[in-house]
Each structure stands twice: as C-alpha cells, then as structure tokens.
Amino acid sequence: MTFDDSAGAAGPPREARRGRLLASPVRRSRLRRRVFAGLRLVTALAIVGGIYTAFAPGSQAEDTPKLTEAAQLGKRLYDQSCATCHGPNAQGVQGRGPSLIGVGSAAVEFQVETGRMPAARPQQAQVERKQPMFTTEQAQQMGAYVQELGGGPQLPSGDNLREGGDVAKGGELFRVNCASCHAFSTNGGALSSGKFAPSLEPTTDRQLYAAMLTGPQNMPVFGDNQLTPQEKRDIIAYVQFQKQDKDPGGFGLGRYGPVPEGLVIFLVGMVSILFVTLWIAGKS
Amino acid sequence: MKRRKFDVAALPAKAGGEIDDRLQVSAPLRRLFNKVFPDHWSFLLGEIALYSFIVLLLTGTFLTLWFDPSMEEVHYNGPYTPLNGIEMSRAYESSLQLSFEVRGGLIMRQMHHWAALLFMASIVVHMLRVFFTGAFRKPRELNWVIGVLLFWLGFVEGFAGYSLPDDALSGTGLRIAHAIMLSIPVVGTWVATSLFGGEFPGTVILGRLYIAHVLLVPAILLGLIAAHMGLLVKQKHTQWPGPGRSNDNVVGVRMFPGFAAKGGAFFMVVFGVIALLGGLFQINPVWLFGPYKAAVVSAASQPDWYVMFLDGSTRLMPPWEARFPLWPGHHYTLPPLFWPTVFLPGVLTMLPLFYPFIEARKFKSKQSHHLLQRPRDVPTRTSLGAMALAFYFVLMISGANDVLAEKFHISLNAMTWAGRIGLLLLPPLAYWVTYRICLGLQQHDREVLAHGMETGIIKRLPNGAFVEVHQPLSPVDAHGHPTELPYAGWVVPKKMNRIGALVPTVKGFFFPVEEAAQRTLPAEAPVSPAPSREGIGSGKH
Numbered sequence: 001m002t003f004d005d006s007a008g009a010a011g012p013p014r015e016a017r018r019g020r021l022l023a024s025p026v027r028r029s030r031l032r033r034r035v036f037a038g039l040r041l042v043t044a045l046a047i048v049g050g051i052y053t054a055f056a057p058g059s060q061a062e063d064t065p066k067l068t069e070a071a072q073l074g075k076r077l078y079d080q081s082c083a084t085c086h087g088p089n090a091q092g093v094q095g096r097g098p099s100l101i102g103v104g105s106a107a108v109e110f111q112v113e114t115g116r117m118p119a120a121r122p123q124q125a126q127v128e129r130k131q132p133m134f135t136t137e138q139a140q141q142m143g144a145y146v147q148e149l150g151g152g153p154q155l156p157s158g159d160n161l162r163e164g165g166d167v168a169k170g171g172e173l174f175r176v177n178c179a180s181c182h183a184f185s186t187n188g189g190a191l192s193s194g195k196f197a198p199s200l201e202p203t204t205d206r207q208l209y210a211a212m213l214t215g216p217q218n219m220p221v222f223g224d225n226q227l228t229p230q231e232k233r234d235i236i237a238y239v240q241f242q243k244q245d246k247d248p249g250g251f252g253l254g255r256y257g258p259v260p261e262g263l264v265i266f267l268v269g270m271v272s273i274l275f276v277t278l279w280i281a282g283k284s
Numbered sequence: 285m286k287r288r289k290f291d292v293a294a295l296p297a298k299a300g301g302e303i304d305d306r307l308q309v310s311a312p313l314r315r316l317f318n319k320v321f322p323d324h325w326s327f328l329l330g331e332i333a334l335y336s337f338i339v340l341l342l343t344g345t346f347l348t349l350w351f352d353p354s355m356e357e358v359h360y361n362g363p364y365t366p367l368n369g370i371e372m373s374r375a376y377e378s379s380l381q382l383s384f385e386v387r388g389g390l391i392m393r394q395m396h397h398w399a400a401l402l403f404m405a406s407i408v409v410h411m412l413r414v415f416f417t418g419a420f421r422k423p424r425e426l427n428w429v430i431g432v433l434l435f436w437l438g439f440v441e442g443f444a445g446y447s448l449p450d451d452a453l454s455g456t457g458l459r460i461a462h463a464i465m466l467s468i469p470v471v472g473t474w475v476a477t478s479l480f481g482g483e484f485p486g487t488v489i490l491g492r493l494y495i496a497h498v499l500l501v502p503a504i505l506l507g508l509i510a511a512h513m514g515l516l517v518k519q520k521h522t523q524w525p526g527p528g529r530s531n532d533n534v535v536g537v538r539m540f541p542g543f544a545a546k547g548g549a550f551f552m553v554v555f556g557v558i559a560l561l562g563g564l565f566q567i568n569p570v571w572l573f574g575p576y577k578a579a580v581v582s583a584a585s586q587p588d589w590y591v592m593f594l595d596g597s598t599r600l601m602p603p604w605e606a607r608f609p610l611w612p613g614h615h616y617t618l619p620p621l622f623w624p625t626v627f628l629p630g631v632l633t634m635l636p637l638f639y640p641f642i643e644a645r646k647f648k649s650k651q652s653h654h655l656l657q658r659p660r661d662v663p664t665r666t667s668l669g670a671m672a673l674a675f676y677f678v679l680m681i682s683g684a685n686d687v688l689a690e691k692f693h694i695s696l697n698a699m700t701w702a703g704r705i706g707l708l709l710l711p712p713l714a715y716w717v718t719y720r721i722c723l724g725l726q727q728h729d730r731e732v733l734a735h736g737m738e739t740g741i742i743k744r745l746p747n748g749a750f751v752e753v754h755q756p757l758s759p760v761d762a763h764g765h766p767t768e769l770p771y772a773g774w775v776v777p778k779k780m781n782r783i784g785a786l787v788p789t790v791k792g793f794f795f796p797v798e799e800a801a802q803r804t805l806p807a808e809a810p811v812s813p814a815p816s817r818e819g820i821g822s823g824k825h
Contacts, residue, residue: 125695168368175452175574179582184452184573189583190686194695197583241366242572248383249394249566256691257453259684261567262589265401269561270409273332273402276553277325279793280546 067148074145077138081118090149103214104152105143110210112139114203125194126217129202153213156229161205164230165237173231174238177222185255186242191218200239208236317540322523326413328550332406335554336399337509343396344498350386352378353448353494355487364571372450372575375490379449379570395562400442402558404590407435415669417656419522421649425640427515430508432636437505439590444497446568446588450490453568455576456585459484460598467621485576525655525773532654584687593676596683597624600703660729661773663722667715674714678706729776733757733769737778755780 067075079088085097092099100108111117115132134142147154155161175184181197183189188199195218200208212232215221227235253260304310321327354374360367362377363384382389411431414420420428443461447454462484465476481488520534529535537543561567574580587595598621606618643665644650659666681688682703689696736754743753756766757777777783790796 167366168370171366171574172370175580175582176577179452179580181583183583185584188690190690190696192695193697194693196690196693238366245366247566247569249390249569250564252566252569255569255572256687257584258568258586258588258592259584259687261401261565262592262684264561264565265398265405265589268565269398269402269557270405273406273554273557274325275793276550276557277328277332279797280550280553281323281325281328 068144070141070144071148072145074138074141074143077134077142078145081133082142085118090146100146101150102152103146103150104154105140105147106153106155106210107214107216108143108146109139109155110207110214110216112142114207116216126196129198153223155206155210155213159204159206161209161233162237162240163233165233165235167234167237167241169231170234170236170238171242173227173235177227178235181219183257185257186239187255201243203239205236205240208232208239316517317538319517319539320521320534320536321539321543322521322534322536324524326417327521329406329410329413331547331550332554333403333410334509334513335551336403336406336558337505338551339399339555339558340396340403341502343392343399344502346392347382347389347396348498350378350382350389351375351448351494353490355450355485355490367571367574370575373490375448375450376570376575379451383571391559391562394565394567395558396445397567398561398565399558400445401567401588401590402554402561404435404438404442404588407431407438408590411435412669412673416659416666417522418653418662418665419656420640421653422640422644423519423652424515424522427512427519428640429637430512430515432633434505434508434512436633437501437508441497441501441505442588443591444493444501446591447493448490448497449568449570450576451570451573452576452580452582453570453573453585455485455578456581457587457591458489458576459578460595463621464625467619468626469616469618469622485578520654522654522656529655531652534654584690586684586687589680592683593679594625594629594683596679596681596685596703597628599685599700600624600679600682600707602704655773658773660722660725663719663726666722667718670718671711671715674710675707678703678710682707728778729771732776732778733771734766736766737780737783739780755783755785757783 078086078090082090082097082100085093086100087093087097090100108117112134113132113136115130116127118133119127120130132139146152174186178186181189181191182200183197186200189197191197197219203211209232210216211219212222212227212235213224222232247255253264300310352374356374357371358374358377360370360372360377360380362368362380364380367380379393382393384390414428414431443457447458447461462476462480465479466472468475476484479489479492480486481492521536523529523534523536526535537546573582586592601620601624604620604623608616608618610616646664659669682700685699685703686696688694689699736756739753739755741753742750744750758766758769760766791798
C-alpha cells in the first residue's frame with residue numbers, strides 16, 4: 001500500500017524524506033488510506049463469499065457420503081494392505097503405486113484374487129500370479145470400496161460366466177484377439193523385455209472376464225465396445241473348454257507346438273533307435 | 285499213373301533255377317548278396333533315414349486317400365465342436381476329418397509327421413557321422429553331394445507337408461515363405477506371384493504344394509536315394525581301421541543272409557518306434573490351431589525342428605535395409621529378410637557341397653580313402669564340424685527363443701542378444717576347444733603306446749617318491765623301457781581289462797546277452813605281485 005520505499009533508491013536524500021514523513025497532515029491521510037483499504041478488502045471478500053455460497057453445489061458442503069457395509073469392510077482391508085503404495089485415499093503414491101480412482105471393482109477383484117496384489121516386488125518386469133492373500137469375499141469388499149471411491153468397470157454377478165457362451169464363436173474370437181500373446185494353446189507366450197502373457201490354465205471365469213474388461217499390466221483393454229459381454233462369454237466358454245479337452249493324440253507335450261516335438265524326436269525317437277543300433281551292430 | 289514224388293527240400297533250388305533260366309539274375313544277385321557290411325553301429329544311421337522314408341511312403345499313401353488339397357471355403361460341421369460352423373478351407377476340413385472321423389486316421393497322421401521328423405533327424409545324424417569320420421573323401425564325394433541334396437529336398441518336402449493342412453500354423457509358415465520369396469532381388473515378385481498364382485494366399489497354392497509333396501519331390505527323393513545306395517554298392521562301404529582291415533578290403537557280414545536279417549529286424553524296430561511315437565505323443569494338433577486367417581498369428585508359432593534354424597536366423601537378423609541408388613530419385617531396396625533366409629541357406633548349401641573338394645585341396649590328398657579316420661586324428665576337420673554345429677545350435681535355439689524365454693523366465697530381448705553375440709562368439713570358441721581336445725586325445729594315445737597303460741598301482745621308491753606302474757603294450761628292451769608302438773588309427777587300449785587283466789565284461793545293455801565266461805586266471809599275472817618283504821616293526825623284540 002505504501003509507495004515510499006520504492007522511491008527510496010532514486011528519490012531525495014534520507015534526512016529530507018524522514019522530515020516529510022513526520023509532518024502531521026501526511027500521517028493522518030495515511031491512516032485514512034489504510035482504514036479504507038481494509039474496508040474495501042472486507043467488502044470484496046464478503047461479496048465473493050456470498051456469490052460462492054449462493055452458487056456452489058450444496059452436496060459438497062456436506063460430509064463424504066456413507067460407504068456401504070461391504071465397502072467399509074473393504075476400506076479397513078485397504079487401509080491395512082494397500083494404502084502404503086496406493087495412498088490413503090487410493091490417489092496413488094509417486095513411485096510406488098498408481099491411483100485406483102476409476103479402475104473399478106473388476107480390476108481390484110482380478111488383481112487381489114489372482115494374488116498379484118499385494119505385490120511383493122513391484123519393480124520387476126511383471127507382477128506374477130501367486131497364492132492370493134485374501135479370500136474372494138475380502139477381494140470383493142475391497143473392490144466395493146474402490147468402486148464407491150471412483151467408479152469404473154464392474155463384473156457381472158455369478159461365478160459361471162461361460163454360460164450361454166458359444167465355444168466355436170469364442171474360438172474364432174480367441175484366435176484373432178488373444179492367441180497372438182496367449183498362444184493357440186492358451187498357455188501363454190513371451191512379450192518383450194521379460195514380460196509375458198501368462199498361461200490361462202489356473203484362471204477362473206470371473207478372472208478371464210475381469211482381465212478382458214480391465215486389461216491388467218501389458219494386456220490391452222477389451223471394453224464392451226471391442227468385445228460385447230456376449231462375446232466375452234463366448235471366449236470364456238472356449239478357453240474353459242480347451243482346458244478341459246483331453247488330447248486325442250496322446251501325450252500333448254504341453255501343447256507348445258513344434259519346439260517340444262523337436263526335442264522328443266531326438267530325446268525319445270533318436271536315442272531309443274541309437275540304443276538299438278548298439279545292440280544289433282555291436283561296437284566291433 | 286504213378287504220382288511223382290514231391291521233394292520239398294529241393295523246391296527252393298529248383299524254383300531258383302527256373303527263375304534264373306528265364307531272367308538270368310543269378311550273377312548280379314550273387315554280387316548283391318555278397319556285398320559286405322562292416323559291423324559297427326555308426327553304419328546304421330543312414331538306414332534309419334531309409335526306413336523312416338518307407339514309413340513315410342506307406343502312411344502318406346494312406347493319408348492321400350482322404351486328404352483334399354482344395355482351398356474352397358466350407359463350413360465345418362463335424363464331431364469337433366469348438367470348430368462347428370466355422371468357415372475354413374476344404375483342405376483344413378479334410379485334415380480334421382482325417383483326425384476325428386477316419387478310423388485310424390489320427391495315428392496315421394501322427395506317424396507320418398513323426399516319421400518326417402525322424403527322417404530329417406537321421407539324415408543329419410548320418411551326415412555328421414560321414415563328416416567327422418572322413419567318409420566323404422575320394423572316391424565318395426559324389427555320394428556326399430547327393431546326401432546334401434537329399435537333406436535339402438527333405439527340407440522342402442517337409443515344409444510342403446507342414447503347409448498342406450491349412451491350419452493357422454501352416455498358413456503362418458506359408459506367409460513367411462511368401463515373404464522370403466519376395467525378398468529375392470529382382471525376380472522375387474515374379475517368383476512369388478507365379479507360385480501363388482497372384483496375391484497371397486490365392487486359391488492354387490495348396491494344390492501345387494500337394495502335387496509337389498506327393499509326387500514331384502518324393503519321386504526325386506526316391507531317385508536320389510536309389511543313386512545314393514547304388515553308389516554305395518558300387519564303391520563299397522568304408523570301414524574303421526583294425527586288424528585285418530586295409531584300404532583294399534571290407535571286413536564284415538554279407539548282405540545275405542547275415543545283414544538282411546539284421547536290416548530287416550532294424551526296419552521293424554524303426555517302424556515300431558515311429559508307431560509308438562505316433563500313438564503316445566501328440567504331434568501337430570491342427571484342431572487347436574484353427575483355420576488359417578491372415579489376421580491369426582499365434583504366439584509360439586514355430587516351424588518343425590529342421591526349419592527352425594532359419595527361423596532363428598530371421599529372429600537374430602538386425603533390421604538392416606540395404607539401399608542401392610539406381611538413378612537420381614530412384615533406388616533399389618534389399619530387405620533385411622534376404623540375408624537370413626535366402627543368402628544364408630545359399631551359403632549353407634554351397635559350403636557342404638564343395639567341402640570334400642576344398643578339404644582334398646587343403647590336405648593335398650589325391651588317392652582314394654576307404655579307411656575311416658577317428659575324429660581326433662583330423663583336428664582341423666573335427667573342429668570345423670564343431671564350429672558348424674555350434675553355429676547351427678545357436679540358430680536353432682534362437683528359432684525357439686520365445687518359447688524358451690517364456691518357459692524359463694528369461695527376457696526375450698536378452699535371448700535375442702545372447703543369440704546374436706553367441707552366433708559370433710561360440711563357433712570360434714567351439715573350434716578352439718575341439719582342437720585342443722583332439723590334440724589332447726591324440727597325445728594320450730601316443731603316450732600309452734610309448735609308455736604303456738596306467739595300472740592304478742602306485743609304487744613308492746626308496747627315496748620316498750611315488751610313481752605309477754605302467755603296463756607296456758610292447759616288449760621291453762634291456763633297460764626295461766618299452767619300444768614305442770606306431771599308432772594304427774584305431775582305439776588304443778587304455779584300461780587293464782582290455783588286455784585281459786580282468787575277465788572281459790559281459791555284453792548287454794541292462795541285462796546280459798551272453799553267458800559270463802568262466803574266469804580262468806592267467807598263468808602269470810599281467811602285473812607281477814609285489815615281492816614279499818620283511819615286516820617293518822619297531823625293532824624291539
């Protein structure tokens with residue numbers, strides 16, 4: 001509010017300036033100016049505050065909405081096991097874990113049920129499937145909590161998501177959309193730099209559905225625009241059929257294609273015939 | 285009328301006489317029946333290829349009765365439900381029918397495929413035997429050349445067969461073959477377009493591959509196999525050096541009856557092993573791959589093992605594009621695919637074809653060789669072979685690198701770089717290591733011939749030093765030193781039981797095939813017993 005100091009460097013000498021400041025009419029006008037400035041500020045604040053209270057949505061003024069019971073239980077689990085990396089309000093922690101706002105309960109259920117979360121070593125190329133730390137129910141509670149925090153994709157209810165799926169249609173969709181990474185045999189394949197598409201052998205219907213819906217780690221998201229819910233059910237039906245189907249040609253060699261076949265022809269075929277040559281020809 | 289007496293015992297001779305009266309075959313047949321086969325297991329490797337080829341002809345003929353190479357679009361409607369209603373080619377449909385509806389069709393398909401893998405595997409193993417023992421030397425260079433051609437023909441035949449069922453794996457392989465053809469400089473596009481009858485995949489390629497697979501290539505294979513074996517009879521077998529064996533004779537069993545019995549039994553064994561593989565191990569499950577669609581490329585798409593090294597070379601090749609300026613504003617682009625899939629196989633065909641002549645020139649050898657060489661005695665050749673093998677193995681493992689990376693939790697990028705570096709480093713290393721091993725083995729042979737073999741008996745000298753007692757292989761001179769024996773190019777006995785210090789080991793694998801000989805102690809022990817000495821005591825009596 002005062003301009004005097006700014007003039008100091010280029011203005012008249014210091015003694016002269018002090019003399020001027022001490023003069024009584026100047027002091028009175030300075031006081032008045034300060035009082036008016038204060039009043040102006042209070043008025044401006046009152047107007048802005050008034051406008052804000054008039055126009056701001058009323059709900060924001062209230063406390064955060066009540067979580068459902070499941071979500072409350074989920075929050076308790078979340079605060080214990082997830083908050084270290086994903087932050088106390090799932091907003092994420094720089095360098096440790098991403099925000100979970102908007103990932104949906106499908107992602108939470110997938111990650112927790114397959115044991116990928118909590119991750120022991122998130123720095124490695126890919127977080128691997130392991131023994132889950134939580135029960136399915138607990139996973140769903142955590143899912144409910146994250147869902148109520150920020151929304152996102154959700155799984156349909158029920159454990160049997162292959163029902164009504166067309167195996168043949170699913171096979172065609174699988175070969176076009178999934179086989180390039182998970183291989184025709186559904187048992188996985190390599191990606192770049194130590195990453196890989198895992199085997200679908202231990203995967204349940206719900207996990208398959210959730211994986212397509214949320215695209216965990218390196219997997220692309222197959223939203224309902226890319227693969228309709230019915231098509232997802234077709235694919236699940238195909239994958240689960242393929243896993244149960246016996247190999248009609250004998251020992252399936254893990255269905256890895258020509259690589260183990262090449263091993264077998266040398267280790268089984270060639271070696272057994274070589275023993276026969278030793279037997280029938282002698283070593284002279 | 286008196287009935288003539290029928291003499292059974294005279295029947296074969298009489299029948300033979302009647303046949304010879306008409307066909308005059310006894311002289312050439314006698315020559316053939318008297319062909320001598322040396323008795324060593326390594327001479328049976330080529331026969332595995334021959335017998336699996338016979339199995340291939342038999343099972344292949346069965347398959348042609350049901351397989352239809354048509355590329356006409358059909359909708360599958362059969363017992364394999366996961367493909368019901370799916371659009372596919374007639375070729376793929378008939379492969380499925382062969383697998384699921386034709387009685388015995390699946391085992392025939394699997395036996396055919398296993399026999400093909402065994403055919404190629406035995407060709408390679410046989411070729412290694414011929415290479416490392418120097419059996420390709422004059423006068424057998426031509427047979428070596430035919431053998432190399434047989435490998436490449438088998439390669440082409442196998443690839444054509446792999447492409448026929450028109451499943452997603454076949455189609456992916458064909459797509460790669462198409463790309464390889466396109467990468468050939470100048471003529472590439474014409475080659476690809478004329479073979480496929482236009483754009484990929486077109487409608488004619490399967491029919492053409494089919495005729496190549498069931499008629500053209502097998503006919504050439506058969507002709508070359510006949511030539512290969514005709515030359516073998518004409519030039520006679522090589523043999524290992526040994527007592528009574530020289531460059532001018534062949535020691536072994538006659539074709540008839542000894543070897544015919546062995547060979548016939550061996551054919552049955554090979555047939556049996558292929559049948560067991562076909563019944564126990566699933567191979568090429570085409571129903572899992574689904575019909576070929578251009579958009580479908582599965583992870584772990586690999587060719588059969590004998591093509592895998594070219595897949596590996598493609599995976600290791602850096603993306604180096606060569607551009608040649610033609611005239612201002614225009615240039616010719618040589619795609620990187622050319623080097624690993626056209627140039628490399630060209631080199632890999634030419635080098636082995638000319639190897640016998642290159643080696644003869646290097647060793648300045650002009651005479652005929654009928655005695656084999658032990659690999660250790662020709663370290664240069666052995667090391668070159670090891671170098672080639674190392675090169676081949678790096679390529680083959682790189683061809684499977686995505687499966688290995690995934691199953692063994694290795695980074696795929698790391699595997700690719702390991703392959704690139706290994707391809708340059710391992711062959712010279714293999715050369716050096718093999719060379720040292722050969723020299724070491726040679727030296728050990730010479731050492732035993734000069735000083736005798738180790739007995740395992742340690743003697744303490746009066747001065748306290750320990751020496752090992754050696755058993756000389758030759759008579760000793762006045763000073764007790766053995767006279768040095770010349771090396772004869774064959775196994776030098778290195779263990780005491782090889783010269784009768786112990787009872788000979790009973791022959792047999794897991795169980796004895798002969799009765800154990802009665803142990804008769806030699807009149808004089810090969811190593812004289814230690815002289816009896818006074819006991820050493822403390823001196824206090």
